[in-house]
Amino acid sequence: MNIKLYNKISPKGLALFDDETYRFGEDVVNPDGILVRSAKLNDMEFNDELRAIVRAGAGVNNLPIDRCSEAGIVCFNTPGANANAVKELVFAGMLLSARPVYNAMNWVSTLAENDDVSTIVEKEKSNFVGNELRGKKLGIIGLGAIGIKVANLALHFGMEVYGYDPYISIDAAWQLSRKVHYAKTLEELYEKCDYISVHVPLSDKTKNMINSEAIAKMKDNVCILNFARGGLVDEKAVVDAIEAGKVKNYVTDFPNGDILHAKGVICIPHLGASTPESEENCAIMAVDQIQDFLENGNILHSVNLPNVHMDRSGEARITIFHRNAPNMIAQITQTISDKGINIENLINKSKNDYAYTMVDVNSKDVDDVVKELSLIDAILKVVAL
Ligand SMILES: NC(=O)c1ccc[n+]([C@@H]2O[C@H](COP(=O)([O-])OP(=O)(O)OC[C@H]3O[C@@H](n4cnc5c(N)ncnc54)[C@H](O)[C@@H]3O)[C@@H](O)[C@H]2O)c1
Numbered sequence: 001m002n003i004k005l006y007n008k009i010s011p012k013g014l015a016l017f018d019d020e021t022y023r024f025g026e027d028v029v030n031p032d033g034i035l036v037r038s039a040k041l042n043d044m045e046f047n048d049e050l051r052a053i054v055r056a057g058a059g060v061n062n063l064p065i066d067r068c069s070e071a072g073i074v075c076f077n078t079p080g081a082n083a084n085a086v087k088e089l090v091f092a093g094m095l096l097s098a099r100p101v102y103n104a105m106n107w108v109s110t111l112a113e114n115d116d117v118s119t120i121v122e123k124e125k126s127n128f129v130g131n132e133l134r135g136k137k138l139g140i141i142g143l144g145a146i147g148i149k150v151a152n153l154a155l156h157f158g159m160e161v162y163g164y165d166p167y168i169s170i171d172a173a174w175q176l177s178r179k180v181h182y183a184k185t186l187e188e189l190y191e192k193c194d195y196i197s198v199h200v201p202l203s204d205k206t207k208n209m210i211n212s213e214a215i216a217k218m219k220d221n222v223c224i225l226n227f228a229r230g231g232l233v234d235e236k237a238v239v240d241a242i243e244a245g246k247v248k249n250y251v252t253d254f255p256n257g258d259i260l261h262a263k264g265v266i267c268i269p270h271l272g273a274s275t276p277e278s279e280e281n282c283a284i285m286a287v288d289q290i291q292d293f294l295e296n297g298n299i300l301h302s303v304n305l306p307n308v309h310m311d312r313s314g315e316a317r318i319t320i321f322h323r324n325a326p327n328m329i330a331q332i333t334q335t336i337s338d339k340g341i342n343i344e345n346l347i348n349k350s351k352n353d354y355a356y357t358m359v360d361v362n363s364k365d366v367d368d369v370v371k372e373l374s375l376i377d378a379i380l381k382v383v384a385l
C-alpha cells in the first residue's frame with residue numbers, strides 16, 4: 001500500500017509501518033492513504049484509490065471533509081496527542097504577556113561585554129516590572145483536550161479559572177478539576193477574566209468569534225491568547241482594541257503580515273505542537289489508525305465516520321462507506337446473499353449524514369459482489385480486505 005506524506009511526520013511513527021506491506025514518502029503517487037499535518041489539502045484532487053487521510057494532530061480545517069465523505073474517503077485526526085505541548089506553550093505565552101521578558105532580554109543583549117553589566121542591570125531592571133499570574137482570572141473557551149489541561153494547570157499557578165464549552169464531552173468533564181468555574185455564557189467569562197485563551201476548532205460557526213463585540217464585553221487590559229487558529233479572531237478588531245488601550249496583548253501562534261509588527265501582539269510561529277514528544281505521539285497514533293483501517297477496516301478517531309471495530313471472522317471482509325439512508329443494510333445483505341455468500345458477521349454505525357458497514361463473509365471470491373455493491377445508489381466506496 002502507498003502512503004503519501006505531507007509535512008514532517010516523526011520517524012518514530014513511520015517506523016511502525018510494516019515495510020513488506022507499505023511504501024511511504026513525499027513522492028508516492030496514487031496513494032491508498034495520506035498522512036498530513038498542517039499542509040492545506042482543501043483544494044486537492046484525490047485519486048480513486050485513496051481511502052484515508054490522517055491528520056497527525058488536532059485541527060482538520062486543512063482537509064475538505066465534505067468532499068472526502070462524498071468520495072468515500074475516511075478522515076482521521078489524533079485527538080489529544082499534542083495537547084500537552086500546546087498547554088505548556090500557552091503558559092509561556094501568558095508569562096510573556098504578564099512579564100516583559102522579551103523586551104527585557106532584547107535590552108540586556110544590547111549591553112557590551114566590557115560594560116559593568118551587573119550594576120547596569122540592577123539599576124535598570126525596574127523598567128521591566130511585570131505581574132504575577134497568581135490571583136488573576138483565566139477564561140478558557142473550549143474545554144477539550146487542550147482547554148482542560150490549561151485549566152487544570154492554571155489552578156496550580158494560583159489562578160481562578162473559568163471555562164466555557166456548551167458541547168463538553170463526558171470524558172472531558174471527568175478530567176476537569178472541580179475547582180474550575182463553569183461559565184454558562186461567554187459574557188460571564190468575558191466580564192470576569194484577565195486572560196482569555198481560545199481552544200476551539202475553526203469552523204463556520206467559530207470563525208471570528210473574538211470580534212469587536214466580544215472584546216467590548218471584556219475587562220480592560222485583558223490579554224487574549226490564541227493557540228487554536230488565526231481565523232477565530234478578528235485581528236483588525238484586536239489590533240484596534242490594543243491601540244485604544246482596551247486589550248493589553250494578543251498572543252498568537254498564527255502570525256501573518258498584518259499583525260506581525262502590530263503593537264502589543266506577541267507572535268509565535270505555530271510552535272504549539274512542535275516538540276519531539278508531541279510529534280511522536282501524533283505520528284504513532286496516526287500510523288496505528290491508518291494501518292488498522294487499511295488492513296482491517298476498523299475506524300478509530302475519524303471526523304466523518306464513527307468509531308467502528310469488529311474482530312475478524314470468515315474468509316474476507318467487505319467495507320462499505322455509504323450515506324446514512326433507509327434500507328441500506330437490507331440492500332447490502334441481499335446483494336451478498338444473492339451471490340450465495342454467507343455473512344459471518346456484520347456491523348453498521350452512522351454519524352450524521354454518513355454510515356459505515358463491515359461485513360465478514362465466508363468466501364474469498366468477492367470481486368463481483370464488490371462491483372454490484374458499488375452500483376447501489378448511496379454507496380460511496382466499497383473495499384474488500
Ligand atoms: N497551536 C497548535 O499547534 C495547535 C495544536 C493542537 C490543536 N490546535 C488547535 O486547537 C484546537 C483545539 O484542540 P483540542 O485538541 O483541544 O481539540 P478538542 O476537539 O479536544 O477540543 C475542542 C473543544 O472545543 C469545544 N467547542 C467547539 N465549539 C465550541 C464553541 N463554539 N464554544 C465553546 N467550545 C466549543 C468542543 O466541545 C471541544 O470540547 C484544534 O481544533 C486546533 O485548531 C492548535
Ligand SMILES: O=C(O)[C@H](O)COP(=O)(O)O
Binds near residue numbers: 038058060272
Ligand atoms: O491542529 C494541530 O494539531 C496543530 O495546529 C499542530 O499543527 P502541526 O502539526 O502543523 O504542528
